[in-house]
Every structure is written in C-alpha cells, then in structure tokens.
Amino acid sequence: MFDLVxxxxxxxxxxxxxxxxxxxxxxxxxxxxxxxxxxxxxxxGGRLVLPGFVDSHLHLDKSCILDRCTAEGALAxxxxxxxxxxxxxxxxxVYARAEATLVKAILQGTMRIRxxxxxxxxxxxxxxxxxKRLQRDYAWxxxxxxxxxxxxxxxxxxxxxxxxxxxxxxxxxxxGGCPYTDSDPQAHxxxxxxxxxxxxxxxxxxxxxxxxxxxxxxxxxIAATERNGWAGRVAVGHVTKLSAIPPxxxxxxxxxxxxAGIAVTVLPATDLFLMGRRHDHNVPRGVAPAHxxxxxxxxxxxxxxxxxxxFTPFGDGSLNRIANLYANVxxxxxxxxxxxxxxxxxxxxxxxxxxxxYGIDIGKSADLVVMDxxxxxxxxxxxxxxxxxxxxxxxxxxxxxxxxxxx
Numbered sequence: 001m002f003d004l005v006x007x008x009x010x011x012x013x014x015x016x017x018x019x020x021x022x023x024x025x026x027x028x029x030x031x032x033x034x035x036x037x038x039x040x041x042x043x044x045g046g047r048l049v050l051p052g053f054v055d056s057h058l059h060l061d062k063s064c065i066l067d068r069c070t071a072e073g074a075l076a077x078x079x080x081x082x083x084x085x086x087x088x089x090x091x092x093x094v095y096a097r098a099e100a101t102l103v104k105a106i107l108q109g110t111m112r113i114r115x116x117x118x119x120x121x122x123x124x125x126x127x128x129x130x131x132k133r134l135q136r137d138y139a140w141x142x143x144x145x146x147x148x149x150x151x152x153x154x155x156x157x158x159x160x161x162x163x164x165x166x167x168x169x170x171x172x173x174x175x176g177g178c179p180y181t182d183s184d185p186q187a188h189x190x191x192x193x194x195x196x197x198x199x200x201x202x203x204x205x206x207x208x209x210x211x212x213x214x215x216x217x218x219x220x221x222i223a224a225t226e227r228n229g230w231a232g233r234v235a236v237g238h239v240t241k242l243s244a245i246p247p248x249x250x251x252x253x254x255x256x257x258x259x260a261g262i263a264v265t266v267l268p269a270t271d272l273f274l275m276g277r278r279h280d281h282n283v284p285r286g287v288a289p290a291h292x293x294x295x296x297x298x299x300x301x302x303x304x305x306x307x308x309x310x311f312t313p314f315g316d317g318s319l320n321r322i323a324n325l326y327a328n329v330x331x332x333x334x335x336x337x338x339x340x341x342x343x344x345x346x347x348x349x350x351x352x353x354x355x356x357x358y359g360i361d362i363g364k365s366a367d368l369v370v371m372d373x374x375x376x377x378x379x380x381x382x383x384x385x386x387x388x389x390x391x392x393x394x395x396x397x398x399x400x401x402x403x404x405x406x407x
Contacts, residue, residue: 001037002037008020022038042395052391054319054349056235057237057305059115063306064308075311089127095134099137099138104317106389112145115144117167120150120152121163147174149164153178154182172201180217189217209274222262232261237305238265241288243284263298266301269306291341320386321383366392368389369390371386372387386399387400
C-alpha cells in the first residue's frame with residue numbers, strides 16, 4: 001500500500017494524459033495509471049503538478065523591515081539602511097520576521113530555499129542563530145540551507161572573518177561573498193575561497209551589481225574557481241553588468257562561466273528596482289539575460305532576493321510571479337521561452353543548489369505542488385496559483401481554487 005497517491009496529475013514532458021503518483025516513505029515509488037490503494041488519497045483533478053519551487057537566493061534575515069526604514073533609493077542607500085537597522089535586531093525579531101516570509105514562500109509552493117545570512121560585528125551571530133532555529137522548526141515543509149556572508153565587506157570590517165569561521169563551525173551550509181563592498185575585492189574573493197576550502201563548502205557570491213561593464217569582479221571569481229578546483233560549486237547572484245554588454249561579449253562570458261562550472265542567479269524584482277536610478281528617461285532594465293546564458297550551458301536560476309525591505313519593498317513569496325516578471329522584462333512570450341522561465345525556478349534552481357533528489361521520477365523526493373493550470377507555459381503566463389503541496393509525501397498546505405458564483 002502507498003502512503004500517498006496523488007491521482008489524475010498532469011506532468012510536464014509526459015504527454016500521455018493524466019497519471020497517478022504513488023509515494024512510499026517520502027519517495028516517489030510509482031508513476032502510472034490506476035495505482036493501488038493508499039493511506040492518503042488525493043486528486044489533482046487533471047491539473048499541472050510540479051516538483052516544488054526552489055528559491056536559490058533569499059534574504060530571510062532582513063525581510064519585513066519596510067516599516068522601520070527612513071531611506072529608499074540606490075543600492076548603497078539600501079545597504080546603509082540595513083546596516084543602521086540591524087544593530088538592533090534581536091534573535092527573536094529576526095526569527096519572527098523570517099518566519100512570516102518563510103510561511104508565505106511555503107504557501108506559494110516553495111520547498112527548497114537558500115537563504116543568505118549577514119554576518120559581521122554589527123549583527124554578530126544573532127541572525128544565524130535565529131535561522132538555524134527556523135531551519136529546524138520548518139524542516140517538515142521546506143529544506144532551508146543557510147549561506148553566511150559579509151554584506152558590508154570582509155577585509156574592511158575587522159572581526160567579520162572570525163565570525164564567518166565561527167558560523168561555519170556551527171554548521172553553515174555554505175559561504176558567500178560580496179566583493180563590491182570591500183576595500184580589497186580580490187583579497188575578499190581569495191579569503192572566501194580559503195574558508196570554503198577549509199570547511200569544504202560551496203560558495204555563492206553577490207557580484208557585479210551595477211551597470212558599468214568596463215570592469216568585473218567576475219574575472220577574479222572565475223580564476224579562483226578554476227585555481228581551487230571548485231567547478232560546479234560556485235554561484236554568482238545579480239551580475240547586472242551582464243545586462244549592459246553586447247551579445248558577442250555575453251557569449252564569451254557565458255562560455256567562460258559554463259566551462260568554469262559557475263552558476264548564475266538573476267533577481268529580477270530587486271535588479272529592476274535598484275538599477276538605472278541615475279537615468280531620468282530611457283531607464284535600463286538592469287536584469288541579466290539568464291535565458292541567454294542558459295542557452296550557452298550555464299546553470300541559471302531566478303530568485304526572490306528580498307521581501308519588504310529597502311532592496312525590494314514588495315513581494316509575496318511567489319516564484320511563479322518572479323518567473324512571469326522575468327519573462328516580461330526579457331520579452332519572452334513563446335511557449336518554449338515560458339517553460340525556460342519555469343525551469344529557472346524549479347529544476348534549474350535545483351541544479352544550482354545541487355539537489356540530487358529533485359524531480360518527479362521514481363526514487364526522487366515526493367515534493368509535489370498542484371498548480372491551478374494544466375499547461376506549464378500557461379502556468380507562467382497566467383501566474384497560476386498553487387492549490388496544494390506535499391513535502392516528502394506529507395501534505396503541507398492547501399488553498400481552494402477560485403469559483404465564479406453565477407446568478
């Protein structure tokens with residue numbers, strides 16, 4: 001007997017009609033028609049079933065602080081505002097705000113998250129401790145991995161490296177960097193790789209977050225990745241400079257990224273909000289063309305980044321909405337292009353996070369989301385809502401499908 005059978009599910013890339021999904025011990029045990037009995041029997045009603053959304057870049061620790069902010073503007077203003085506020089963050093405050101955002105994400109069908117956590121002498125390890133608790137408390141609904149990083153620099157912030165090392169000793173899942181805020185970006189990159197090697201951790205950099213393509217810290221990251229043999233273990237986020245270069249240069253960089261095994265995360269909501277603020281007309285979008293990099297073999301994802309703070313003063317946790325936003329910005333309207341956008345918040349993001357157990361296939365984790373749609377491309381086009389979700393075969397949320405009440 002199955003623990004769960006989700007019946008009448010329309011699956012991407014399986015054009016033979018709706019199928020049943022059988023689950024045993026949290027894993028997909030069978031996919032077919034007319035599966036046997038189960039302890040829990042649910043139906044998708046012919047709707048699209050996806051393998052759970054994956055948010056590869058989220059800042060839970062500084063979410064939901066919009067009501068405390070007095071400044072809004074460019075990237076430097078957002079960094080300064082959070083630097084001012086986080087001195088007063090308590091562990092309980094971080095937990096409560098992060099929990100509110102995490103619950104929103106779960107209700108939008110997100111089942112795996114990489115959350116970046118700021119570490120420096122201002123905040124110490126309070127945010128990290130709060131998110132470690134959250135990681136444990138919500139393990140039934142979401143796999144949450146924590147990437148500790150120095151938002152305001154490393155070499156220019158004495159005491160930060162020691163705190164990062166302590167966080168790694170306490171069980172951080174990976175380490176990140178932010179060289180554009182440091183007085184010595186090259187040394188910043190080198191030190192992050194040194195810590196990663198010491199603790200055998202993957203790396204996720206905030207990188208090249210402006211529109212001046214005349215120089216890039218990406219060169220240093222590519223070189224360090226190759227030098228340290230860290231192919232497949234490095235991701236870079238934002239890289240908005242890549243939106244400001246011609247196609248030939250983008251192809252060259254994309255080929256280098258693919259060869260080095262470096263993945264790219266694009267954050268459409270934040271990048272649109274913060275970039276191009278010096279322009280009073282013909283404002284550049286500032287969103288790196290992830291779909292073009294993906295065509296070159298680069299592992300790419302789209303992600304949330306921030307929610308209700310100076311970096312991004314909006315957000316509801318919906319990665320399907322982020323996929324739709326990117327499709328609009330990148331002017332992608334064909335079915336295959338929409339499916340590419342969906343891939344970058346599902347399977348592509350899972351590849352970036354090296355989730356070996358991801359996908360709707362025998363033996364994979366039964367992380368399943370029923371969408372209010374029947375077609376993957378239209379799911380993105382219409383920003384379809386998730387109606388129910390199962391984490392390792394256990395039902396974690398549900399919402400009623402809208403129903404028109406005719407007179």
